[in-house]
Amino acid sequence: MELTTDEGKGLIDQIAAMNVPVFVLAGGDPIKRQDLFELIAHARKVGVRISLTPSATPLLTRVIVFRLKEAGLARLAVSLDGASAATHDRFRGMAGSFARTLNAISWANEAGLPVQINTTFSRRNIAEMDEIAALVESLPITLWSVFLLVPTGRGKLDHLLNADEFEQVFARIYRLSKTAKFDIKTTEAQHYRRYLLQQQVAERKAGVLAGPAPGKMADTIGRAPRGLNDGKGFIFISHTGEVFPSGFLPLTAASIRRQSLRDIYRESPLFMRLRDTSMLEGKCGACEFKEICGGSPARAYALTGNACAEEPCCSYIPRGYARPAALNRPATLHVLQGA
Numbered sequence: 001m002e003l004t005t006d007e008g009k010g011l012i013d014q015i016a017a018m019n020v021p022v023f024v025l026a027g028g029d030p031i032k033r034q035d036l037f038e039l040i041a042h043a044r045k046v047g048v049r050i051s052l053t054p055s056a057t058p059l060l061t062r063v064i065v066f067r068l069k070e071a072g073l074a075r076l077a078v079s080l081d082g083a084s085a086a087t088h089d090r091f092r093g094m095a096g097s098f099a100r101t102l103n104a105i106s107w108a109n110e111a112g113l114p115v116q117i118n119t120t121f122s123r124r125n126i127a128e129m130d131e132i133a134a135l136v137e138s139l140p141i142t143l144w145s146v147f148l149l150v151p152t153g154r155g156k157l158d159h160l161l162n163a164d165e166f167e168q169v170f171a172r173i174y175r176l177s178k179t180a181k182f183d184i185k186t187t188e189a190q191h192y193r194r195y196l197l198q199q200q201v202a203e204r205k206a207g208v209l210a211g212p213a214p215g216k217m218a219d220t221i222g223r224a225p226r227g228l229n230d231g232k233g234f235i236f237i238s239h240t241g242e243v244f245p246s247g248f249l250p251l252t253a254a255s256i257r258r259q260s261l262r263d264i265y266r267e268s269p270l271f272m273r274l275r276d277t278s279m280l281e282g283k284c285g286a287c288e289f290k291e292i293c294g295g296s297p298a299r300a301y302a303l304t305g306n307a308c309a310e311e312p313c314c315s316y317i318p319r320g321y322a323r324p325a326a327l328n329r330p331a332t333l334h335v336l337q338g339a
């Protein structure tokens with residue numbers, strides 16, 4: 001059922017026509033596709049910048065990293081979820097994953113291939129946050145992408161951080177962002193933008209707002225000029241061509257086998273609803289930050305079954321917001337597993 005090579009190339013052509021800044025080949029393990037280098041070369045030919053998130057398995061070798069660079073890969077993204085082999089390998093469930101990840105970073109640097117590190121913070125590694133941040137800071141990368149767990153698929157509800165712990169993660173990465181030689185972005189933590197603005201306003205008032213750290217490592221992909229969200233500047237396409245607003249939100253809009261990607265993105269009721277901030281409920285609907293934030297629809301859906309419900313892990317109370325009495329009841333958690 002996987003998209004064929006021709007379907008993959010057709011999809012890349014559609015992405016080129018939409019002027020998409022970056023196309024990420026994720027997994028499973030994209031290195032297992034026999035036509036991987038052909039697809040990357042095709043993307044380079046039609047002007048699509050590709051990032052790849054391989055699994056840290058024995059398939060990820062120095063030769064493969066150099067071949068990826070040669071084929072035209074724009075960035076390699078690897079996962080790092082612990083500060084040591086013991087904690088990372090336990091998190092990933094695979095012995096040797098930590099060493100392979102550090103090797104891949106080193107090979108990519110040798111090949112001149114920009115590197116992104118993806119870290120998922122959850123109950124399982126939050127205690128090690130400072131050590132992980134220190135390790136990331138010591139590595140030659142261009143981007144640290146900090147994921148905050150969505151309890152769907154293998155992400156369990158009891159691993160979800162609470163709203164105060166989200167703020168602790170935000171404070172740590174904000175501190176690091178002032179000195180790091182790489183950029184930091186969050187995934188499924190849209191309210192980091194609210195945190196960032198609040199800090200910048202406070203620092204501007206105090207006259208201590210500093211610019212970005214000098215000497216950042218650049219890459220050719222650049223950064224999103226506006227806040228993204230599930231279905232808003234972001235599309236997830238499964239290996240069989242089903243189109244989702246995010247890899248963490250198991251609601252499909254249509255298949256690229258039946259409709260163009262452009263039409264699905266622009267016109268599907270699901271995507272249009274997710275981009276319409278007037279549909280946001282609870283405190284997110286009343287929040288002055290909703291245009292740049294809006295919370296995580298994936299997390300709201302995982303916990304309530306409603307992608308427009310308020311972000312369950314944000315501590316901010318919008319100005320003048322009075323919670324309706326009906327919402328003061330403890331929520332019934334609706335956790336979707338195996339999506």
Ligand code: SF4
Nearest residue numbers: 284287293294311314
């Ligand atoms: S209340 Fe909602 S929209 Fe406002 S900052 Fe929190 S998550 Fe974002």
